[in-house]
Amino acid sequence: MRVTQGAFSFLPDLTDDQISRQVAYCLDRGWAVSVEFTDDIHPRNTYWEMWGPPMFDLRDPAGVMVEVRACRDANPNAYIRVNGFDSTRFWEAVRLSFLVQRPKYEPGFALERIKGKGRTTHYQIRAYATERPEGERYTNGKTERRA
């Protein structure tokens, strides 16, 4: 099941050139761009791992692309996203966030029904991938590294 989180997620995956143009858009507006990755893709997981601190004072997307590539090499089977943080007073928030890598195989989510008191039913979703321990998710049991 294809995960749709962040901007552009209903479009085909962005090419590096397209990513670089989106980053250029962020930098032109003075946003700090950061790279984050995770292998726990639950929509409520807001704590992704930071790939280095956010990058300030950049003028050109080439600097961000260096980090995106480095992060992909180190985490070939993780979700990676790029965030543009706007520090302008009263915004002070992430203005743009989009995926720049997803695992080759995305097992999707299980919907669980939890019986409550009486005849009430609660629902929860759980990513199949998180059944396995960290680092072994999205790998079909084998640890594979990108060459």
Next chain:
Amino acid sequence: MTMDRPAATAGFETDAQQAIDLKALRAETDIDALLEELDRELVGLAPVKRRIREIAAFLLVARARERLGLQSEPPTLHMAFTGNPGTGKTTVALRMAGILHRLGYVRKGHLVSVTRDDLVGQFIGHTAPKTKDVLKRAMGGVLFIDEAYYLHRPENEKDYGQEAIEILLQVMENQRDDLVVILAGYKDRMDTFFASNPGFRSRIAHHIDFPDYSNEELFAIAQRFLEDGHYHLSPAAQAALIDYIAKRRAQPNFANARSIRNAFDRARLRQAQRLCERSGVVSREALQTIEAEDIRASRVFNDEIS
């Protein structure tokens, strides 16, 4: 990545084209305006200006060749500026960034000026992130490394400078499209630096030597400072300034245009002091005029100290 390149392809077809109008290409990149500005605004530096014109012509021809499908390898643009302090290396680097931007060899055309302290860390593992951070900031523009030879400390083989050099070399080689590196410093020390780091020498295409300014050029530079600050010299002060330049040159720590700017700043202080002591009404003329005594009071004229 070709985005943000100002050189548009309007009017040029790349298919089976046999000729290209260099003049049109020149006009399109608007490079002449920048070169003329360089000529007009910088005093002296004739050999430097000539070299920059050469480089600009070379890059323009490289662009034309590329349009006709003749060139596959982009030209190496890293440069070394050598010369004494105050000879205009930083100023020219700033202009260079503009020229490279107009010709479409760097995407943004900004200049990031750093020294050893900005690149080299203080403990193990500190250098690489620091250097990479600076490189990322410089991407799309020009990285200007002042006194680059301090990166290499031959007396200490554990020095972290070597780590910074290796990262720099790697990026200079692999990301030539993304940034241009300019190394600057004294001529003799740069030569020693290059001799012990052959990797740098082979990756730098253009070596530009900045000559010292002559006394007349320094005087012309002083005139520029004065004009920009809306001051002028009385005739006696002009003679004093000519004496000052001749004397200052012979003294230690002479830094060409920088010494002149400092002298101007101190003369302004003395002028202000003189005007304040003489209480009463000061004319517009008096506020603008620097007198001979403002310059003659300098310790440069005091032979005992020097």
